[in-house]
Amino acid sequence: MMKKILHNLLFGLLFAFGAVSCNEPEVNDPQKNPNDNPSQEKVEVGKPITLDDFTLTLTALHAGDVFLSIEPENKEMTYWYSLQVKEDMPETDEEVIATDREYFEYVASYNGLSLVELLSGNLVSGDKEWMYNSLSPKTEYVLYMYGLSVEGEALTAVNSINFITPEVKKLDCTFDIVVGDNITANSFSVTIVPSDDTVGYFYDIFPAWMYEEYCLSDAENIPAFIAEYIPALAEENNYSIPATVGAISCYGALADDFTLEDGIQPSNTYFVFAIGIGADGTATTDAAVVSVTTARPPMNTFEVLESSIEDDRATFYVNPAQQESYVALYELQEYMYDAEGNPLSDDEIIEAILAAQGEKIGNHIYSGTKSVFDCPMIPNKDYYCLVFGYFGGEVTTPLTKVAFKTKEADPNDTEFIVSVAEVTANTASVSFQPYIEPTPHMFNIMPYSQYQEYGANDDAIKRFNDELIDSLWDPTQMSREEWLSRALETTYNSWKIDGLKDNTKYIVYVIGLVPDGTYTTKAFTKEFTTKELKEGPQIKNILFTKQGSDPKFISAWFYLEVDSNVAKFVMSHIVDDSTVYDMSDADLLAYLEQKNDTTFVNEVTNQTYFTINDSNVPVGSTIYYAGAVYDPEGNYTIVRTTYTVE
Numbered sequence: 001m002m003k004k005i006l007h008n009l010l011f012g013l014l015f016a017f018g019a020v021s022c023n024e025p026e027v028n029d030p031q032k033n034p035n036d037n038p039s040q041e042k043v044e045v046g047k048p049i050t051l052d053d054f055t056l057t058l059t060a061l062h063a064g065d066v067f068l069s070i071e072p073e074n075k076e077m078t079y080w081y082s083l084q085v086k087e088d089m090p091e092t093d094e095e096v097i098a099t100d101r102e103y104f105e106y107v108a109s110y111n112g113l114s115l116v117e118l119l120s121g122n123l124v125s126g127d128k129e130w131m132y133n134s135l136s137p138k139t140e141y142v143l144y145m146y147g148l149s150v151e152g153e154a155l156t157a158v159n160s161i162n163f164i165t166p167e168v169k170k171l172d173c174t175f176d177i178v179v180g181d182n183i184t185a186n187s188f189s190v191t192i193v194p195s196d197d198t199v200g201y202f203y204d205i206f207p208a209w210m211y212e213e214y215c216l217s218d219a220e221n222i223p224a225f226i227a228e229y230i231p232a233l234a235e236e237n238n239y240s241i242p243a244t245v246g247a248i249s250c251y252g253a254l255a256d257d258f259t260l261e262d263g264i265q266p267s268n269t270y271f272v273f274a275i276g277i278g279a280d281g282t283a284t285t286d287a288a289v290v291s292v293t294t295a296r297p298p299m300n301t302f303e304v305l306e307s308s309i310e311d312d313r314a315t316f317y318v319n320p321a322q323q324e325s326y327v328a329l330y331e332l333q334e335y336m337y338d339a340e341g342n343p344l345s346d347d348e349i350i351e352a353i354l355a356a357q358g359e360k361i362g363n364h365i366y367s368g369t370k371s372v373f374d375c376p377m378i379p380n381k382d383y384y385c386l387v388f389g390y391f392g393g394e395v396t397t398p399l400t401k402v403a404f405k406t407k408e409a410d411p412n413d414t415e416f417i418v419s420v421a422e423v424t425a426n427t428a429s430v431s432f433q434p435y436i437e438p439t440p441h442m443f444n445i446m447p448y449s450q451y452q453e454y455g456a457n458d459d460a461i462k463r464f465n466d467e468l469i470d471s472l473w474d475p476t477q478m479s480r481e482e483w484l485s486r487a488l489e490t491t492y493n494s495w496k497i498d499g500l501k502d503n504t505k506y507i508v509y510v511i512g513l514v515p516d517g518t519y520t521t522k523a524f525t526k527e528f529t530t531k532e533l534k535e536g537p538q539i540k541n542i543l544f545t546k547q548g549s550d551p552k553f554i555s556a557w558f559y560l561e562v563d564s565n566v567a568k569f570v571m572s573h574i575v576d577d578s579t580v581y582d583m584s585d586a587d588l589l590a591y592l593e594q595k596n597d598t599t600f601v602n603e604v605t606n607q608t609y610f611t612i613n614d615s616n617v618p619v620g621s622t623i624y625y626a627g628a629v630y631d632p633e634g635n636y637t638i639v640r641t642t643y644t645v646e
Helices: 003-008 092-111 115-120 210-214 219-236 240-246 346-362 448-453 458-471 480-487 585-594
Strands: 054-061 066-074 080-086 127-132 139-148 161-163 177-179 188-194 201-207 254-258 269-276 288-295 302-309 314-320 326-332 370-374 383-389 400-405 416-421 427-433 441-447 495-497 505-513 519-529 539-548 552-560 568-575 603-604 609-616 622-630 636-643
Touching: 003 269, 003 370, 054 139, 054 161, 054 519, 066 139, 080 127, 080 314, 092 115, 092 139, 092 539, 127 201, 161 302, 177 201, 177 269, 188 240, 188 269, 188 288, 201 210, 210 219, 219 240, 219 269, 219 288, 219 609, 302 383, 302 400, 314 326, 314 383, 326 346, 326 370, 346 383, 416 505, 427 441, 427 505, 427 519, 441 448, 448 458, 448 505, 458 505, 458 519, 539 636, 552 568, 552 622, 552 636, 568 585, 568 609, 585 636
Parallel strands: none
Antiparallel strands: 054 066, 066 127, 080 139, 139 161, 177 188, 188 254, 201 269, 269 288, 302 314, 314 370, 326 383, 383 400, 416 427, 427 495, 441 505, 505 519, 539 552, 552 609, 568 603, 568 622, 622 636
C-alpha cells in the first residue's frame, strides 16, 4: 500500500559506472596497502588532508552520506576516484588498479565501447566536489584516487584515506500534515511540512485496517513497523538498506494527491503519516499521523437507448446523469433465474454478475456517455442490457435493465484476407481480417493431408471445425451456444503458430460462424509448407566472468561461429534450479517461446556473441543455462551448460 515506494524506488542503472581499473602500471610502491592510512588520525570534517598527489577534504559526513572535495596537484591530469567498504578493498595498489582495469574493460565491452571511449567519458580532471550517498552507519570506508590516462595507464600511485560513518541519532524534527479541503469519494490531497528541511523522511498512508493490524492504531508503533518494513523492502529488491532509504526519502515541504490509482475508496478512513528515517532503516524522529475519511459517492441514474441490434451483436448508448463510473454489459435473460426457476432480484443479478466476472469486471467499466458494443451474440435470443453504478469496488446505484432480442442468423458475404509469413521449420506467423466489417468467426490450422481426407472443400473445413468445437466444449459447464458466444472472434487476428512439423504442408482457415452453430460465410484458406529442419548456428566458445566477493555478479559470454547466421538467441538462466535445464528439447523450446516472467529469460537478435548476466549469486550456487540459437530459416541448436560460482 506504500504509495511513495512506487514513486521513489528508482534504483540505479544496470551498470552505474563505479570503481574500476587499468594496465599494469609502474607505481612508486606496488605493494603498498591502501587500507594502511598513515593520515587516519588526521581525518577531520572540514580539514584538508594532503596526500602524495591529491589534497582531499571531507566537507560533511553523516550516517548515510559524505560530501568531499578533491584537489589534484596536477590540474591537467585525468584521474579516477571511488569509494569502497574497507573489508572489500583489495590489499595492494597493484590489486586495486588491476581490479579497476578488469571492470573498465567489462563495462566497455558490454556497452559496445572501446576502453578509450569509456574512460574519455568518465575520467575527470581539475578540482572536484562530490557526494556519495547510500552509505551504511558505523562503517569504515576507503576513499581512493589515482591519476589515469584515457588509454588506461596509471599516472600515479593510489592515494587513499579511511573514514568511519557515524551512527544514526535521534533528531529533533516534527512534521505538520495538513489535509486539503478537496476531499472526494476517491481522492484527497495532503501537504507535509517538516520543521527541519535537512532531515530525510518517509511518508505514505495506511488504510484503517492496515493501521490497526500493523500499528495497533497508535503512532508510537510506527517506528517499529518501519524498522521491519525497510529491511524487508531492501531484501525484496535485492538492494542495500542505505540505498533503499535513499530511494524513498524526501526532504523539505511537499504536496501530494492520493487518488483511485492509490486504492482510495469511498467512505473509508485513511491515516497519513510522516517519519524521519536514517541510513540504517530505523526511525530518527517520532511519527506524525492525521486521519482523513473520504466522501460517499453521489447517486447516479442512467438513460439507456437502443442503437442497433443484429443477429450477432448489439449496441446501446448509455447516458449517465453524472460522470461517475458504472458497469454496462449484456446478458441472456435465461440466466436471470435461480435453480428453482424463480426470477432473481436486481441485487441478486448484480451480485451474480460481479461473482462471474471477477477481475474481468474492469473490462465493462465506463464513465460518461458511451456506446456499449458486444459481439458475438447468439441469434434469436432474449437479452438484457444491464447498467449499474460501480465506484472503488462498490455498487453505487440500483440496477437499470433494458430487454431486447437479437435477430435470426443469416449468411453474409463478408470476405476475409488471410496471410501467412515467416514460415520456418516449426513455426509460422498467420494474420487475417474481415474485408468489409467485423464478423464472428473461428480460425485454426489443420494438416493438408487431413484437409484432403475430409474432401478438400468447405464441408471439410466445417467438419474439422465442428470436431474441434466438440473437443474443447464442456457440456457440463455451459451450453454449446454459450461456449461459442465466448470463443468466437470478431476483430483482426494475428498469431504465431509453433510446434509444427518440418517439411509438412498445412492449411490455415477462417470461416464466419455465429453461436447457434450457423456458418455465415464460406471458408477462406491459405496453404503453406514448413521448411526442412537443418542444423542451426553453432556455439564456438562459452566464457564466464565474475565480480564481487559473496554474492557475485556473473556474466556468461556465448561466442558463435564467425559465419553463423543468427536470427534469435533465447536463454533461460536460473540459480540453483535445474527444472528448465532438465526439460526435453521439445518442452524447452515451447517454454522459451512463452518467456515465462517467473524465471530469467533473455532474448537478443542479430549478434555474433551474447551475454547473460546474473547478480547477487551466492558462492557455491549453480546457474543452469538452457536455450536455443535460431537462424532466419528457423533452424536451431539447443544450448545447455552450467556454472558453479566459486
